[in-house]
Amino acid sequence: MDSIKHCIAGLVIAFVFGAAYIFEERLSDIYKEVKKRNEELSIIRLTNKHLKTKVDTLEEFSEATGNKEFVTEKKTIENLSKRVEVVEKSLDNVEKRIQIYDKKEYDFHVTNCEKSWVKFEENCYLFISMNKNFTDAMDFCNKAAAGAQLLEIKSSHVEKWIDLQLTIRGYKNAWIGLTDMLNQGSFVLISTGSKTTYTNWHKNEPNNSGSVEHCVEKWSTGLKWNDKRCDTKLPFVCEMRP
Template sequence: MLLYMFLVVGLAGFVNLSRVCENGWMAYNNNCYWFSTSGVEFKDAVKNCVNIGSSLIEFSERVEENWVVLQSKIRDYKNIWVGLTDILIANTFVLASTGNKPSYTNWARGQPQRNKEHCTSVSLSQRKWHDFLCSKRLHYICRKPANHYA
């Protein structure tokens, strides 16, 4: 019995017993994702993600976008906000978290339009991006690094 306790206590020092993602978050490819339960305006999606220590989803590759689209369809979302906007300079879309131009985009044909739609959403039926009125109420996904990669 004493040997068993020694092994358990000794091994506990080598094993990280903390979770990769907190409760309510999903792990995927070294990140944690939180899926909203209701739609909000773009500014509120950005703010809500920041308030929980994350950022509104910004895609850097198609593989991640495909996974998020799948998870969103499972939840029966129709459109989701993406952290990409041209609020500051019309027709110059930048990442909401950094202000940098994105390295990856997936705009639908004819998008973005040159109009008053300054925020970006993914149309889940088309699997393409559209510019949208920022006042629309859409679901959103927050992302942050997984705990063991933070």
């Protein structure tokens, strides 16, 4: 009987870890797709902007005569605008797929998040686009819900998901709950005051530029960490375990 129980337990564990591996692989693929679409969208919008500027100049001299160059440029802009719409719809579809992964069979931990919070595994996350300094961001999260705090990233697995969420929301950076306010060069988690076992610093960071950088931001470009002045106003993420 004991051997059967061990066998069943082994199969359950294998299934959960196998399913989690599949989820992480699919999440990674979606992240790559989002990054590709955002890069494509940036290039199209930049080209569109240059063309519009050119057309504005040409329009003053060419509209009355029906200059062919002006007509051609205008047509190009129309085509690019349509392409922007297509790419934006594609990003919307990717975000819907992410929401499906959050809500359905790829989530192995049953949790109930409050409205506006996003569920991932055992925690709930609230993405705040308004800019606040580090202290105000901490205070906001603490008041947002019972047990909520400023985001603390403790694994690459969670960080990949956070990367994806920041990217689809268009955040360039965001505060994370790490600081060396008490002891220069010794960064600790704000929830416990203990050193983090996981870090993902950008090259040559932290550097305490100007001897005034004691808080930590996460860049969406490069997906690394950087020490930052605590009075800088940035978007941020709150987290909680329901």
